[in-house]
Amino acid sequence: MASWGTLTGEANYMLSSLMHSNEPAKSLGAFNVRGYANPEMDKLIEDAAAAMDADERRTLLEKANNLVATDRPDLPLAIQLSAWAVKKGKVELTGRADEDTLAMNIKPVK
Incomplete structure (x- = not known):
């Protein structure tokens, strides 16, 4: 069992480490040890990281979190x-x- 917290209080901290395809050259997906890969997720994460507008960034991160809920790359056992x-x-x-x-x-x- 493992858990993940966020130092920044923002979803991209977790998403870029756990849900992005493993791409060491981009420093993304470093903790994606189960091999989850979804090009749509990768794009949402990268677009959110580049977004300067807070509302746009929030919308992209919400879409990424909804995709996590749909794809279920992890099985949540406990909170x-x-x-x-x-x-x-x-x-x-x-x-x-x-x-x-x-x-x-x-x-x-x-």
């Missing part, structure tokens, strides 16, 4: 959620999308 524990009324902490816990994000309740 791991991050958990943090703090003393109620004493400490405030908002979890980060990248799952990092940074001391500067932990604040005493006033």
Whole structure:
């Protein structure tokens, strides 16, 4: 079993590493160890990476994620959620999308 998080909070971080055909010359698909290859997916990922317009980029990434759901190159067995524990009324902490816990994000309740 394996899992993948995203350091950037954006889908292209995962898609370009796991869902793009393995193309070392382009630094794409480095973790696509199961050999999934779909030219439509590759184009969506590359077009999203080149898109300067945020709405266009979002649309391309949504299409790529929908293609993942249709093709099912991986079998999702579990979803791991991050958990943090703090003393109620004493400490405030908002979890980060990248799952990092940074001391500067932990604040005493006033």
